Amino acid sequence: MGLAGLAGVAATGAVVARAERKRRQYTPDEIRDRLHQRVAEAAESDDISIAE
Secondary structure, X not given: OOHHHHHHHHHHHHHHHHHHHHHOOXXXXXXHHHHHHHHHXXXXXXXXXXXX
């Protein structure tokens, strides 16, 4: 693997690490709200009844 290949691997690792840090910045309330939204959207599209 040449120098360009190593630079590409390093750049990809940096992008993945940045995305992981961003993902971990959600508060528990934000995660809960997103999950509720996703369940509601899934229930609408699949006609599934969700007991609350």
